[in-house]
Amino acid sequence: MCYILLRFYFNELTQCLNQNQQAMKEYLLRCPYCWHDISTVVQTNIVKQQYIEDCRICENPMQVVVDCVSNQITQLVINPIAQ
Numbered sequence: 001m002c003y004i005l006l007r008f009y010f011n012e013l014t015q016c017l018n019q020n021q022q023a024m025k026e027y028l029l030r031c032p033y034c035w036h037d038i039s040t041v042v043q044t045n046i047v048k049q050q051y052i053e054d055c056r057i058c059e060n061p062m063q064v065v066v067d068c069v070s071n072q073i074t075q076l077v078i079n080p081i082a083q
């Protein structure tokens with residue numbers, strides 16, 4: 001009984017992990033300060049999200065606002081954050 005429950009739980013967990021992997025998409029952002037392209041990973045199963053990303057080249061922070069519909073990025077806005 002315990003074994004079956006554990007196995008069921010493990011299957012659920014594996015499915016969950018696979019879904020999460022599919023919901024991560026790499027995306028190229030253009031830094032509003034130095035205009036270099038930097039790659040970021042967007043979680044596309046969240047409908048609306050915003051986060052702070054630091055440019056890997058000039059290290060300035062920018063706010064990234066992402067809209068997603070059924071795991072596709074529909075809009076991505078980058079706002080420079082003045083220091």
Ligand SMILES: [Zn+2]
Pocket residue numbers: 031032033034035036055056057058059060
């Ligand atoms: Zn930069």
